[in-house]
Amino acid sequence: MTEPLDSAVPAPDAGLPDEPTLPPLGSIGLLRWMWRQLTSMRTALVLLFLLAIASIPGSVLPQRGTNPLRVDQWLEQNPGIGPLLDRAGFFDVYASPWFAAVYLLLFISLIGCVLPRIRQHAKSMMAPPPPAPRRLTRLPVSQEFTSSVDGAALLATAQGYLRGRRWRVRLGESPVDGNTWIAAEKGYLRETGNLVFHLALLLVLLAVAVGGVMGWKGNVIVREGSGFSNTLTQYDAWGGGRFVNPNDLAPFSFTLDRFTVDFERSDAQRGAPRLFEADVTYRASPDAEPTTRTIEVNEPLDVAGAKVFLVGHGYAPRFVVRDSTGEVVFDDAVVFLPQDGNFTSTGVIKVPDASPSLGFNGLFLPTAARAGSGMGISVFPAADNPEVLLAAFRGDLGLDSGVPQSIYALDTSKMVKVGLNPLAPGDTWTLPNDSGSIEFTGYERWASFQIARDPGKELALLSALAAIVGLMLSLFVRRRRLWVKVMAASGGGTLVQVAGLAKTDSVDLPADVRALAVALGADVDDERSAP
Amino acid sequence: MTSVQLAQASNAAVYASMLTLTLAMIFFAVSFAAGRRRPAAAAVSVSVESVESVGGTAVITRTAEAIDRSSDPGRRAANIGMSLTWLSFLTLLVGVILRGVWAGRVPWGNMYEFSITAALGILGVFLVMSIRRDLRWLGLFVVIPALLTLGLAVTVLYTEAAQLVPALKSYWLVIHVSAAIICAGAFTFAAATAALSLVRSRLERKAGTTEIGGWASRMPTSERLQVLTNRVVAFAFPLWTFAVVAGAIWAENAWGRYWGWDPKETWAFITWVIFAAYLHARSTAGWRGNRSSWIVIVGWVAFLINYFGVNIFVNSLHSYSGM
Ligand code: HEM
Numbered sequence: 001m002t003e004p005l006d007s008a009v010p011a012p013d014a015g016l017p018d019e020p021t022l023p024p025l026g027s028i029g030l031l032r033w034m035w036r037q038l039t040s041m042r043t044a045l046v047l048l049f050l051l052a053i054a055s056i057p058g059s060v061l062p063q064r065g066t067n068p069l070r071v072d073q074w075l076e077q078n079p080g081i082g083p084l085l086d087r088a089g090f091f092d093v094y095a096s097p098w099f100a101a102v103y104l105l106l107f108i109s110l111i112g113c114v115l116p117r118i119r120q121h122a123k124s125m126m127a128p129p130p131p132a133p134r135r136l137t138r139l140p141v142s143q144e145f146t147s148s149v150d151g152a153a154l155l156a157t158a159q160g161y162l163r164g165r166r167w168r169v170r171l172g173e174s175p176v177d178g179n180t181w182i183a184a185e186k187g188y189l190r191e192t193g194n195l196v197f198h199l200a201l202l203l204v205l206l207a208v209a210v211g212g213v214m215g216w217k218g219n220v221i222v223r224e225g226s227g228f229s230n231t232l233t234q235y236d237a238w239g240g241g242r243f244v245n246p247n248d249l250a251p252f253s254f255t256l257d258r259f260t261v262d263f264e265r266s267d268a269q270r271g272a273p274r275l276f277e278a279d280v281t282y283r284a285s286p287d288a289e290p291t292t293r294t295i296e297v298n299e300p301l302d303v304a305g306a307k308v309f310l311v312g313h314g315y316a317p318r319f320v321v322r323d324s325t326g327e328v329v330f331d332d333a334v335v336f337l338p339q340d341g342n343f344t345s346t347g348v349i350k351v352p353d354a355s356p357s358l359g360f361n362g363l364f365l366p367t368a369a370r371a372g373s374g375m376g377i378s379v380f381p382a383a384d385n386p387e388v389l390l391a392a393f394r395g396d397l398g399l400d401s402g403v404p405q406s407i408y409a410l411d412t413s414k415m416v417k418v419g420l421n422p423l424a425p426g427d428t429w430t431l432p433n434d435s436g437s438i439e440f441t442g443y444e445r446w447a448s449f450q451i452a453r454d455p456g457k458e459l460a461l462l463s464a465l466a467a468i469v470g471l472m473l474s475l476f477v478r479r480r481r482l483w484v485k486v487m488a489a490s491g492g493g494t495l496v497q498v499a500g501l502a503k504t505d506s507v508d509l510p511a512d513v514r515a516l517a518v519a520l521g522a523d524v525d526d527e528r529s530a531p
Numbered sequence: 532m533t534s535v536q537l538a539q540a541s542n543a544a545v546y547a548s549m550l551t552l553t554l555a556m557i558f559f560a561v562s563f564a565a566g567r568r569r570p571a572a573a574a575v576s577v578s579v580e581s582v583e584s585v586g587g588t589a590v591i592t593r594t595a596e597a598i599d600r601s602s603d604p605g606r607r608a609a610n611i612g613m614s615l616t617w618l619s620f621l622t623l624l625v626g627v628i629l630r631g632v633w634a635g636r637v638p639w640g641n642m643y644e645f646s647i648t649a650a651l652g653i654l655g656v657f658l659v660m661s662i663r664r665d666l667r668w669l670g671l672f673v674v675i676p677a678l679l680t681l682g683l684a685v686t687v688l689y690t691e692a693a694q695l696v697p698a699l700k701s702y703w704l705v706i707h708v709s710a711a712i713i714c715a716g717a718f719t720f721a722a723a724t725a726a727l728s729l730v731r732s733r734l735e736r737k738a739g740t741t742e743i744g745g746w747a748s749r750m751p752t753s754e755r756l757q758v759l760t761n762r763v764v765a766f767a768f769p770l771w772t773f774a775v776v777a778g779a780i781w782a783e784n785a786w787g788r789y790w791g792w793d794p795k796e797t798w799a800f801i802t803w804v805i806f807a808a809y810l811h812a813r814s815t816a817g818w819r820g821n822r823s824s825w826i827v828i829v830g831w832v833a834f835l836i837n838y839f840g841v842n843i844f845v846n847s848l849h850s851y852s853g854m
Contacts, residue, residue: 041811041814041815041816045811045812045818048805049805049808055797055801056797058797059794059797059801063792066791066793217787217788298700298701298781298784298785299784311787452788457789461780461789465776468776471768475810
């Protein structure tokens with residue numbers, strides 16, 4: 001759009017302000033000047049660069065949105081600069097005010113740029129092609145030949161030819177020399193495509209915003225054999241947009257019947273996951289029929305407007321704790337969180353019902369081996385040789401303090417360590433000092449699910465596709481003009497001039513001019529400048 | 532063939548392709564060093580005049596070539612280079628296909644496989660482009676990155692074929708990755724022509740004319756190089772947009788969100804924004820020409836950071852390097 005056509009021809013649409021100009025005095029003038037600066041191509045360019053640069057820190061530093069634990073670690077390791085960066089939003093870059101400032105300015109600039117262009121384009125679509133310039137042979141591609149056919153007939157042929165190829169055609173007569181001409185133009189879709197593309201980007205942003213305020217997502221860990229129902233309290237973590245009522249979630253539910261995993265056992269990529277499958281039974285609403293399904297990594301469950309994705313898995317070793325009298329005070333499987341690719345997992349067992357209360361820090365090794373230091377490590381992610389290492393504590397678990405506690409951390413500040421012991425399945429460890437015993441009875445698996453609803457995603461997809469189509473039109477369609485002028489040749493017959501002008505890219509133009517000339521009876525070798 | 536034979540055949544094809552590619556590189560280098568005898572100046576300037584006023588197009592070389600076809604040793608070397616490049620491409624294609632047969636899936640499961648396919652993409656884009664125009668002068672600058680990619684693949688990145696991790700088991704793998712790999716070829720091509728246009732424009736500025744002799748005479752003028760760069764980016768950008776959108780659809784299906792600012796996604800976005808900036812720069816006063824060539828190179832670097840940097844060094848959901 002900023003590329004005006006050759007000066008020989010009046011440009012149908014004025015170029016955008018490109019060159020910097022000095023601000024005029026007066027507040028209205030200044031505002032107008034600022035608006036023009038903001039909507040100039042140069043500003044768009046600078047803002048695009050800024051957007052690229054502003055995106056970088058979020059790929060280097062850990063981000064709260066995706067990895068809050070690593071953010072905390074990073075802050076601990078960098079007490080100096082960490083808090084400063086934190087305050088400046090570097091751990092939540094894509095939600096930070098400065099990132100928003102860049103893309104909002106860009107989109108304001110985009111609107112300011114596109115709206116006037118829509119008006120101009122509509123006008124130029126309505127207007128007939130511009131009249132033939134005086135000296136057609138001066139145009140970059142032109143051809144001249146004489147014909148024995150008379151001028152009017154040639155113009156009629158040209159008109160038929162061009163209309164058949166969907167050029168927009170206009171007939172005219174030069175007021176200066178009285179010669180008649182045809183003007184034709186093609187490729188309006190280029191600008192249309194460009195406008196569609198830019199508008200579609202706005203729609204993508206809108207779709208993201210819709211998802212942001214009306215969508216929600218949560219994570220939940222479900223043990224084999226257990227169930228989940230879609231209420232806020234069941235989630236381990238949940239976040240929703242401003243317009244979501246968390247008490248009003250669609251009341252679907254499911255149970256995890258079976259979870260199957262398989263790992264690579266050959267040497268190449270040993271231990272890499274090969275299969276995750278969660279067999280579930282779900283109900284779309286409390287009174288719906290139960291249905292069974294298998295959820296896999298690329299095959300989420302679509303239910304009641306939400307999607308249930310399988311995102312992770314791990315082990316939940318099962319323990320029975322007895323007090324000194326032999327009475328069972330704890331009998332449950334405990335979710336341990338994997339720490340590495342071989343599923344070395346950590347977890348915590350809290351037994352408030354024992355007296356005094358007991359707590360255990362546990363390490364679960366699915367395929368246990370001894371490292372050189374004697375430390376237990378896991379060497380394979382499947383449970384080929386399971387073992388737990390337990391550190392037992394006795395005392396006050398701190399559960400009554402009123403401060404909410406993580407189920408994955410043990411506060412040992414008011415406890416004393418009782419001992420450390422490895423256990424294989426079936427082993428019982430009798431704690432010293434008559435504190436009771438703990439038995440490692442086996443393990444279950446758990447799967448973690450992300451459950452999400454994003455009402456903006458269809459719009460996002462549609463606008464992204466519109467953007468691609470618009471982009472292709474904008475880059476591949478070539479806007480170009482052709483003119484034919486006929487006049488009496490000095491030696492009798494008709495002198496025919498055919499010429500063309502392309503707006504941005506002249507690849508097709510010589511061929512267009514040549515084909516038109518040939519259609520009018522020119523000898524192909526006669527051309528002046530076609531390749 | 533047994534599995535072991537398949538594996539050996541695939542590796543042998545990759546090595547054979549590297550060998551012919553090295554030879555191609557040597558011939559292209561010889562051709563470059565030989566320079567080019569100038570054709571009669573008049574023949575060139577006529578056709579140049581006819582097109583450059585609207586931004587120049589690809590019509591000039593044919594006229595120029597017609598004149599000095601016979602006695603040019605550099606040209607002969609370049610011809611051999613082209614043939615060897617075709618040979619390497621076909622051998623590599625066999626290698627990639629055998630790898631896929633061996634693994635029983637598309638050969639895009641780890642970085643070794645991505646890399647040999649990316650090298651195939653680089654050569655493929657170059658060869659397809661060379662069918663309709665004379666690109667012998669560009670051979671050296673396309674063969675070198677392809678060879679480096681292959682070298683890295685067989686030395687650092689090599690992994691035995693194995694099954695896919697579950698997250699990769701999707702037909703989106705085929706769609707998304709094949710688009711990205713063609714883009715790898717096109718971005719590399721564009722970065723090469725952009726870099727050459729910078730070199731050439733410097734020489735032209737020094738010489739005060741676009742008619743320069745010596746080793747750089749074999750390349751087109753900086754302006755034509757920019758037009759070519761532009762054309763390749765215009766092809767690659769929508770394809771890259773498509774690759775990113777396909778990735779987003781896949782992410783939605785696998786992880787429950789179509790965009791999560793994972794490092795891989797972030798750098799795909801950065802690459803996209805930089806090339807969008809390039810397309811704007813073409814029509815911004817003061818940004819056409821050399822500055823826009825720099826933008827293409829920066830965009831290509833962003834693409835490389837995404838490919839190597841994020842796969843190997845960053846903890847990303849997309850870390851499938853298999854290393
Ligand atoms: C969200 C940010 C933007 C993106 C990603 C973007 C992307 C693009 C792309 C890829 C093109 C190339 C299509 C073509 O050459 O026809 C383009 C062209 C164009 N853009 Fe943007 N754009 C953005 C914002 C803007 C803004 C703010 C302006 C106004 C100042 C603008 C004005 C233009 C114009 C005038 C063209 C046509 C250039 C030409 O004819 O070569 N764009 N844009």
